[in-house]
Amino acid sequence: MDLTGAKWRKSSWSSGDGGTCVEVTTDLPDVVAVRDSKNPRGPVLVVTPAGWRTFLRKTKDGWS
Template sequence: MFDLSQATWRKSTRSGQNNGACVEVADNLPGVIAVRDSKCPAIGAHVVDRHDFAAFLADVKAGSYDL
């Protein structure tokens, strides 16, 4: 389990106005990015290596996924 007590959460700029269905990101943690559902923060977060998350975002921006 990763300690997220120092995480500073912010709403993703891509979440838009989806009736409260927002993704929150914490990028102030050493070496990792944490992602959670803003409606259910108590259920936890996905913690991803910073390099792997950057690669994922690059793939999304390149259109590699059918989103």
């Protein structure tokens, strides 16, 4: 998958000291991509928008 034109944004929960940093892009058709901002050329997790919404809901709800 070509992610060259993706507009990545860092999570507001990411620390500013180079620690835990997650970036996400939702501007691609039919997918949401997630990566480690410290390793932008590294692996990327790609999920469907529905899968991403489920992940966010479950993390907010405590996976119950």
